Each structure stands twice: as C-alpha cells, then as structure tokens.
Amino acid sequence: MGAFLDDLTTQMYNIIWALPLTILALGTGLYFSLRMKFPQIRLFKDMVHYLLGRDRKREDRTSKEGMSSFQAFALALGGRVGVGNIAGVATAICFGGPGAVFWMWVIAFIGAGTAFSESALAQVYKTRIDGEYKGGPAYYIERGMGGNKVAKVFAVVFALAAILANGITGPTIQAFNFADAAHNAFNLNPWIGGALMAACVAVVAFGGAKRLGRVSELVVPVMAIIYIILALVILGINFKQIPSMFGLIFSSAFKMNSVYGAIWGSTVMWGVKRGIYSNEAGYGSGAHAAASAEVSHPAKQGLAQSFSVYVDTLFVCTATAIMILSTGMYNVINEKTETVITEGVPGMAAGVGFTQKAIDSVFPGVGSVFIAIAVFFFAFTTLLSFVLYTDVNISYILKNKGEGIRKVMTNVFRSVIVVIVLIGATRSSDAAWNTADIGIGIMCWINFTALIILSTKAVKLLKDYERQKHLGLDPVFEPADCGIKNADLWTDIVKEKYADLLAKKHDVEGKRKKEA
Numbered sequence: 001m002g003a004f005l006d007d008l009t010t011q012m013y014n015i016i017w018a019l020p021l022t023i024l025a026l027g028t029g030l031y032f033s034l035r036m037k038f039p040q041i042r043l044f045k046d047m048v049h050y051l052l053g054r055d056r057k058r059e060d061r062t063s064k065e066g067m068s069s070f071q072a073f074a075l076a077l078g079g080r081v082g083v084g085n086i087a088g089v090a091t092a093i094c095f096g097g098p099g100a101v102f103w104m105w106v107i108a109f110i111g112a113g114t115a116f117s118e119s120a121l122a123q124v125y126k127t128r129i130d131g132e133y134k135g136g137p138a139y140y141i142e143r144g145m146g147g148n149k150v151a152k153v154f155a156v157v158f159a160l161a162a163i164l165a166n167g168i169t170g171p172t173i174q175a176f177n178f179a180d181a182a183h184n185a186f187n188l189n190p191w192i193g194g195a196l197m198a199a200c201v202a203v204v205a206f207g208g209a210k211r212l213g214r215v216s217e218l219v220v221p222v223m224a225i226i227y228i229i230l231a232l233v234i235l236g237i238n239f240k241q242i243p244s245m246f247g248l249i250f251s252s253a254f255k256m257n258s259v260y261g262a263i264w265g266s267t268v269m270w271g272v273k274r275g276i277y278s279n280e281a282g283y284g285s286g287a288h289a290a291a292s293a294e295v296s297h298p299a300k301q302g303l304a305q306s307f308s309v310y311v312d313t314l315f316v317c318t319a320t321a322i323m324i325l326s327t328g329m330y331n332v333i334n335e336k337t338e339t340v341i342t343e344g345v346p347g348m349a350a351g352v353g354f355t356q357k358a359i360d361s362v363f364p365g366v367g368s369v370f371i372a373i374a375v376f377f378f379a380f381t382t383l384l385s386f387v388l389y390t391d392v393n394i395s396y397i398l399k400n401k402g403e404g405i406r407k408v409m410t411n412v413f414r415s416v417i418v419v420i421v422l423i424g425a426t427r428s429s430d431a432a433w434n435t436a437d438i439g440i441g442i443m444c445w446i447n448f449t450a451l452i453i454l455s456t457k458a459v460k461l462l463k464d465y466e467r468q469k470h471l472g473l474d475p476v477f478e479p480a481d482c483g484i485k486n487a488d489l490w491t492d493i494v495k496e497k498y499a500d501l502l503a504k505k506h507d508v509e510g511k512r513k514k515e516a
Helices: 002-016 019-035 044-051 069-080 087-096 100-124 137-144 149-186 190-205 209-237 239-253 261-279 285-290 298-327 352-362 367-397 403-424 430-453 455-470 489-497 499-515
Strands: 127-129 132-134 331-334 339-343
Touching (some): 069 367, 087 352, 100 285, 100 298, 137 367, 149 190, 149 352, 190 209, 209 298, 209 352
Antiparallel strands (some): 331 339
8 A cells, every 4th residue: 555655756747847847947947036026135125124123113003803024024934944964955956966956046046035925924924814914826716706605715725735735745844854863872662752843743733833934033044044154164164166166066057067968857857846845936845934024015025035036045945955965965866767876975875964964074073962852852843834834725715614623723723733743753654745746836836826927917016116115215015006806905914014014105105196
C-alpha cells in the first residue's frame, strides 16, 4: 500500500509540477513586474519604509481585529523561511547544479511583483469573521471575480488544497526534519523532539492570530539574521572562493559550463521550483497573513510583503547556497541518467546534510548542532504560519455557518496539527512530501490564474497609492477610486480608523479639481 501511494502521488506531482507551471510562474511574475513598471525596484524605499514600521504611530497599532503590518510581515516570512531554505536549496543544487541558485534569484526578483499583487488583493477583499480580519486567495477569488458559481468552486478548491498542504501534510515534513536534525546532533529520540515541537506549537496556536503575530515578530528576524551572519562569516573565511563560486553559478545558469551543460533544463526547473516553494510568491500563503494587517491602504501591505520575498530567497536561501558552494560540500546528480557529475560529499543524499558538512568544514563539530537549532526555529515559525493559513481557509469554508461551529472546527484542526507534528516527527515518506507538493501545486495553478484575471485591480491599487503619494498624502483606500466592488469592509475601516486621512485626502483632491 505504501509503495502504491508513493507511485500514485509521484505521478500526480510530476503532472502538476511540469514545465507549464514553471512557465506560468515566471510569466505571471514578469507580467506584473512589467505592467507595474517594476515596483520592486522603483518603490524599494517604500517597501523598507512599511517593513520597518515608519508609520508605527498609526499603522503598527494593533487592534482587536488585526495585527500590525510588521507582525503580518513576520508571520508571512516565518512561513516562507522554513526547512526549504536549508534542505530545498541543497536539493536544487544537487539536481540542478550551482546554476539553480541564479534561477532562484530570478523567481524571487520577479516574484516580488506577484507577492505585491496577491497581498494587496488579500487586503482589499478581507472580511471580519468572529472579530478578526481574515482574507487570502479563496476570499479574493470569490469576491474579486464577482461571486459567480465558477469563482466559488475555484475558491473552495483552493481552500481545500490549502488546508491539505498546510494543515495535514506540511506539518509532517517540518516536524520530521527537525526531529531528524536533533537526533543527528544530540541523539535525541524523535518522539521527544516531536513532543517538544508539538508543545511549543500548541502554546502559541491556541492563542489565536494575534499571539501568532507577536511570537513571529520576535523570533523570525533574530532567526534570519543569525543564519545570514554565519553564512557571511564562512564566506569571509573562504573569500578566495568568491570569484570562482559566482562564476560557477552564472556559467551554469546560462549553459556555458561544460560540466553542467547536460542538465541545464533541470537547472532552470529546480531553481524556479525550489524558489517558488521557498519564497511562496504566487501560491497565496503569504496573502493570508497580509490580510490580517492593520493598514490604511492595501498597497502598503503589498509592498511590505514584497520585501519578505527578498529576505527569504535573496538573503536566507543565498546564505545556504554560499555555505554549500564556497566550501564545495555538495553533490550534483543527473536525474535522467542517475550519474554523479560532482561529488564533494561522497554518498550523501541531498538535504540538510550538505549544509551541516559545509559548516563543519569551517567550524568542526558545529554544523550538526547549529543546523538542528536553526531547523527548530525555521520549522517552528513555519508551523505557526500553517496554523494561521489553515484557520483562515476553514473560516472561508464555514463562513455561512455559526461562530460556534467555526470555533470548534478551528480548534479541532489546531489539535490535528499538534498531533501530526508529534507523530510526523517519527516518520517520513515520499507520499507525504508528494502530497504536500500536490496541494501547493494546486494552490499555484488556481492562484496564478486568479491573479492574472484580477491583474487590472492590482495595477489600479498601485496607481491609486502612487497618485496619493504624489499629492503628498498618506494614502488611504476608497474602493470606488479603483472601481472595486465587494470591498464593503473598507468603508467601515476608513470611517473608524482613518477619518483624518480621508478628510485630508478629500480636501487636497478638492483643491486640485478647483485649480484644474
């Protein structure tokens, strides 16, 4: 039965994650980047501005309904920065060669445009359910596409896929990788490792979205900074390898390297695939956290969330790549022929072992311990994000039911996640990995398609934001200005919390009309 499930899920995975999805991901990111004139470059200052909470007197003031802009950013980044940043990068290098790192950079750069669009749309079409802001792809697919039957079907399918990937199969993978790393480093029994992780998740998860946000804003930045600093230290020690390392990345990326030329197709595929898997731009997960933020204009959170893609791939994933490539601690295998092209770590399979060996080569005996600790925090914050994403999609599925039913089912799934973490720490299977990837793949196909359909609305949001900035205003959102319907909650939000900004906006616009 196990072999049958492995084969079945592998076939489904290969169909969903074939070349068309790679083209769709690259095409969508490039489309948004071109249509919005590369906001990831033009508005970089704004991205950092909202990320650091320069509007903290107003924007980062949490309310009973939502969390601060930075908390939402940290929660989304916690979901992005996970085991995939360590094991995923190693796998991409193993099967795609060093050039895969370049294509991870590419999908991060153009994916920032996609991340802006999905996060801004999540803000537009968020709703207030059981006293909290909730939103994400399922919400903007239904409401943004007019609420017709087709839109509702796609929204439900997305929500179910998200619950599968984030609430059932995903936690198994995160827990197993931590337990395995802890066993290698400390000889810790996997059941004990699983129990430790499950207990930490339970304490935070049952505190609701606001506690998830508070913990994430404390843990995620520290976690990412320490990891990046270690990578820079290793790069500094191996500074003589810098020219050859980057030369290898670029020559392999453009099929100019004779050693890796035969696997160039895999180079692009693995770079894009692991890039999407890591930074999550386009499959909608970060949009769930974005919808919870308390901001005066959807574009503000869209810009903040765009920066999280940079942090994840250009900083954290690059840190892993630097450690592996500068030390030569990696293997490269031709998937089709199963021949070994490069063997820097004889006999070692792709995964966290590459990174452990890389650190050990510079700091003997440190690699296993450091990676075990890093994987714990990476997995922990990812699991917190999984809890939120699952909560949001359960609320969508049960939006027409009573508050009592929603709370019961939300707590049931939180309990399920905790149990899965405990059990999943002791075992892993190809079926679990494949099923998680299948769920994510379904999310990608639906969300990328929806984003293209709703692209005009996303572009109008950015134009409205920039128009108000040009007038010297602190942008505030009025749906009618962008021709957007089904965003009634914003009327209440602006009236309750941003009446002063709205009055100033109307005053300035009125004066401009008279002058014209």
